[in-house]
Amino acid sequence: MISETCIAPVNIAVIKYWGKRDEELILPINSSLSMTLSTDQMCAKTTAAASATFKENRMWLNGEEVPFEGNPRMQKCLDALKRLAEAEKSKRFPLEWKLHICSENNFPTAAGLASSAAGYACLVYTLANLYGVEKSELSSIARQGSGSACRSIYGGFVEWVAGIKNDGSDSIAIQVQPALHWPEMRVLILVVNDSRKKTSSTNGMLNSVNTSDLIKHRANVCVPQRILQIKEAIARKDFKTFGEITMRDSNQFHAICLDTYPPCAYMNDTSHAIVNFIHQYNETRGDVKVAYTFDAGPNACLYLLEEEVANVLSLLNKVFPNDNSENSEYVKGIPIDLQKVRPASELYNQEIVPVGNNLLKYIIHTKAGEGPQKLLDPEDSLVDDAGMPKKLK
Amino acid sequence: MISETCIAPVNIAVIKYWGKRDEELILPINSSLSMTLSTDQMCAKTTAAASATFKENRMWLNGEEVPFEGNPRMQKCLDALKRLAEAEKSKRFPLEWKLHICSENNFPTAAGLASSAAGYACLVYTLANLYGVEKSELSSIARQGSGSACRSIYGGFVEWVAGIKNDGSDSIAIQVQPALHWPEMRVLILVVNDSRKKTSSTNGMLNSVNTSDLIKHRANVCVPQRILQIKEAIARKDFKTFGEITMRDSNQFHAICLDTYPPCAYMNDTSHAIVNFIHQYNETRGDVKVAYTFDAGPNACLYLLEEEVANVLSLLNKVFPNDNSENSEYVKGIPIDLQKVRPASELYNQEIVPVGNNLLKYIIHTKAGEGPQKLLDPEDSLVDDAGMPKKLK
Incomplete structure (x- = not known):
């Protein structure tokens, strides 16, 4: 053998x-x-x-x-x-x-x-x-x-x-x-508690190509511009541009899913609450500090720089409180030092009203890495x- | 005076x-x-x-x-x-x-x-x-x-x-x-229980015009075609075409709202559950029998012909059960005779699993009418x- x-x-x-x-x-x-x-x-x-x-x-x-x-x-x-x-x-x-x-x-x-x-x-x-x-x-x-x-x-x-x-x-x-080009870049994956049936990606995109009136404009006009812009932003490690294009493209992808007949709604109310949270956070900070992106499901992937991780996580735990947040299994991956976070008032210019309890299942903290490896x-x-x-x- | x-x-x-x-x-x-x-x-x-x-x-x-x-x-x-x-x-x-x-x-x-x-x-x-x-x-x-x-x-x-x-x-x-051109046409307005803050229409559409890459294509290409097609469908009382264009245009409008930066999500999980319900209903009936449309909020407006109203409402009460459904205030407007409805199995080829309790506040049953009147x-x-x-x- x-x-x-x-x-x-x-x-x-x-x-x-x-x-x-x-x-x-x-x-x-x-x-x-x-x-x-x-x-x-x-x-x-x-x-x-x-x-x-x-x-x-x-x-x-x-x-x-x-x-x-x-x-x-x-x-x-x-x-x-x-x-x-x-x-x-x-x-x-x-x-x-x-x-x-x-x-x-x-x-x-x-x-x-x-x-x-x-x-x-x-x-x-x-x-x-x-x-x-x-x-x-x-x-x-x-x-x-x-x-x-x-x-x-x-x-x-x-x-x-x-x-x-x-x-x-x-x-x-x-x-x-x-992988080592932008070492400060981090990812927080927020896995959303969700039980809804979803259209498979394969079927969803087939329906979109067949029925969306907007998908061609996206593919032919919007995406080529964005690819050029985001490659430049990555090359010069410009987080603001990188983050804004990332969010816009995620939004547009889900817009195309909704423009499909019948429509595919992959994001749910929790996903949209996360989107609002991120925009509010960035608005308070006066800059794009975190960017969200959603695949064909309700989970959020947040891109952010290392220095922002503890701030975002501590605030996230207030807006999306979780019974397991003290449990070491709730935030998996790279350890986060929650000692040195900024006061919530500097991070969020809205009243902190919890959206709901236990809307997240767990969080994964990770970063860029290498391709496949032989063991x-x-x-x-x-x-x-x-x-x-x-x-x- | x-x-x-x-x-x-x-x-x-x-x-x-x-x-x-x-x-x-x-x-x-x-x-x-x-x-x-x-x-x-x-x-x-x-x-x-x-x-x-x-x-x-x-x-x-x-x-x-x-x-x-x-x-x-x-x-x-x-x-x-x-x-x-x-x-x-x-x-x-x-x-x-x-x-x-x-x-x-x-x-x-x-x-x-x-x-x-x-x-x-x-x-x-x-x-x-x-x-x-x-x-x-x-x-x-x-x-x-x-x-x-x-x-x-x-x-x-x-x-x-x-x-x-x-x-x-x-x-x-x-x-x-x-108003009297299509006398069989009915509307069911499903008022969704909802407490979320919404972007006002005025601000939402201003943001869309300024930030959506897709809105021009919608305005210049998609809508003019649809206006022609739906006017023809209305003229010949072709519900199937009328309904399909109505649903596609509602979907596209909400797609544009999501393609806005920051995105506006006016529909919520209940709204999307209603959308799924209607597509499932139409699929079972093998025809477009009901069409949904959503304005800048989570409430659904269903267009349907008179003969379909009792069927839809009886099934709706199963999929969206409500503690008030026996109360005369729950369904307002034109009285509905729930005696002669088809069996659920003929109306819905899915297992009837309630989406959740009391997701709707009340329902208004109405139809086309005249313009303003002097009293x-x-x-x-x-x-x-x-x-x-x-x-x-």
Whole structure:
């Protein structure tokens, strides 16, 4: 048996991907741009093993076996990597050998936290290591698993260039700035307590492309301008411009979702209360100190500089009080020193009226990080010597 | 003392007015189209009295005195009518006489139910009667009080033509179809229990014009097409087309509000749950049987044909259960016969899971109606023989 174990990061888009020009190849109608998050706090982990003795391809996701052959996107990624291995004449093992793939996230899959992006990036990166192939084409292979997975192939700030070719060969991710370019940048992910059913991203964006009258204007006019502007802002570490474009693009993406027929409302009342909180906070501070962005769900991702984290969190705990806020599990990730925070009156020129209790489930504090990494310690493998999962649900 | 008492209707737009090209004259960036609602269920009522003995202009709104001179929009309407009276040499009484104006709504002002539209239409219509002037220019005078008030000057289906002139003289309302054109058409207004602060329409639309990248595309491309299409649909009483355009335009208006910076979220979770309910209902029935539209607040206005009212209401009471639903005050307006409703399974192909309790405050059942009317019975006057309000708060 030969096996490889890798981890891959989550990425959070500041210019959103929404809408495909090709459903099959997963080609977007507009470019998008994200920051890759540190794998220290959130990552997908995958072990891929190949053996002459395996009878069939099998896969386990978070400790549960899932159909392998029935998943066309998975199959597409695997086929592409095998073709690459053949073309590159990589000969680590015969390509006929069956695979056992075991994958898990160290964060809740269901919370709508880009788990498929990390998952597919990890799968593709791990298989590339297993087959011993070059890594230059990996983003376009990951893209075919889940569009935004292509951005998780790189660390730091990453652009997914939409491309114009019909075969999708120019629809790839490129690193705009490395992970260490803006070391003060932090992310607070506010996971919102929510039980509503949501339209899947795949179906939501298909509906938007088919029915929104505004989506073309966004893709053709608004996004190209924003991509240029935000890349400049990132290059010169101009948080104000970065933050404002991030918020505007999040707003516009959700506007397009509402302009869809039937409309998709991914943000809920708690999400909108967070938006109001951030604008109020920035207004009090007289500057853009925090920026929100929302994916296709109610959770907020806040971008902010390190110096602002304790201030925001202490005020957040007042406006969104939580019974667990004293619990160490409530704020996960990079430790926060709540000792040296500014008085609330300097941070918020509104009366502090709690929006409601326990509207947030937990908070993750993280920062920019590197792309996928190969793990060398055999302890890290998710499968045992027989190629079976070490942990099952 | 000489006095006149009139009532004026509320109107609910199906193609929304959002955004001014001239703040002073209240000229819109796009045409809009509404249905005037029957004054039997909702109306503003105004008595305007003039007397040589009145010392100053005074005004009472819903039983409370409000500043008269301090309100520039009020003043603008009054000045325009006095100029008209002078030009037409109408001589019912000397124009120097001071006025007492007493106005009230028979529906809650605070509920965001177009009370200013009905109020200003009523004020202008009543003053026109008081001064004895021609009614041809009233919609453009009412427009300067509150934009959408111009549409309440006519009954039935009314278009507010945006116009192109800088002086606003071509920005007027015209009747598209009379009130009796589509007698089966009904409206259910679902007043949502809500306590959130909202951005005023005036500020919201100003922000949208200044910051939304999508609003121009809406005004220049989407709305003109929709106005043509919905007028045709109304002319041939094609509910399916009417309903679909109505829903799409409501969605797009709220999309523009979200694309605003900072964003305005007027709809809340209950509003979105109503949207889902209506789409599910229509899907089950295999046709567009009900259409929703939302103004700058969380309340839903449902357009539907008479035959559908009892079905929708009975199902609505299951999905949005209310402790008051047996109370005669919960559903106001035209009586509804809940005896002959279809079984829920024919109306809803989803499991009926209540969204939550008491999410609605009350429901108003109404239909299309006529424009403002003059009341002749002295009993209807809101002021006594001395020109003072009969009722004060």
